[in-house]
Amino acid sequence: MAKVRVRQHVNPLSHKYRHPIAPPDWNQVYQDMTQPLHLDIGCARGKFLLQMAQVEPEINFLGIEIRQPLVIEANQERERLGLSNLAFVFGNMNVAPEILLQSLPADKLFWVSIQFPDPWFKQRHSKRRVVQPELVIALAKYMVAGGWVFLQSDVESIALEMTERFQAHPHFVRQHQTPWLEENIFPVPTEREKSTYNKGQPVYRSLFRVR
């Protein structure tokens, strides 16, 4: 399939993206709504989830991505592969995330991954970063006790900020004493993770359990 050319970044604070995510009818999306759910925030072309959905067919997967052409492409690939445990939805996870989260099959949200989010290095752009305190609060409300949050980045300051924001919430318990988790907990690396390793650069990871 021809690769869609898209902008590398979009500004999540721009007017165009200031709408809550429109949840689809989940009954039309997932074949088995009773399966536990893994939400991947900022899934880009969805390569990670397209593989995970095949490796773990007893889990439902949901990718959220703000760049719409990538979502269209990922959903075409999902259809081509006939995966009924996977969905990609366009939208900005920082606008009223509870609208999407409360629409999900109840008590099923076991995993949330946020992997290599856009760093938006400048301090004046820090509000564009995806892990905002409001998102952490919304996830705490809708995630299942015993669930997992997995974070990774190639930028240590961003990994630290994400980690501190989850750690500040009493629902999330960090699972390691070392500053960073050595290994990815999932059997599939993301595109960004692979390119970071190929460049010989470190990856900073954190893992939280939901209380």
Ligand SMILES: C[S@@+](CC[C@H](N)C(=O)[O-])C[C@H]1O[C@@H](n2cnc3c(N)ncnc32)[C@H](O)[C@@H]1O
């Ligand atoms: C650097 S890419 C990493 C993609 C993938 N997770 C990986 O590890 O290869 C970060 C992705 O997050 C998306 N993103 C950034 N802010 C977002 C937001 N507020 N809501 C949804 N997606 C967002 C970007 O468009 C981009 O595709």
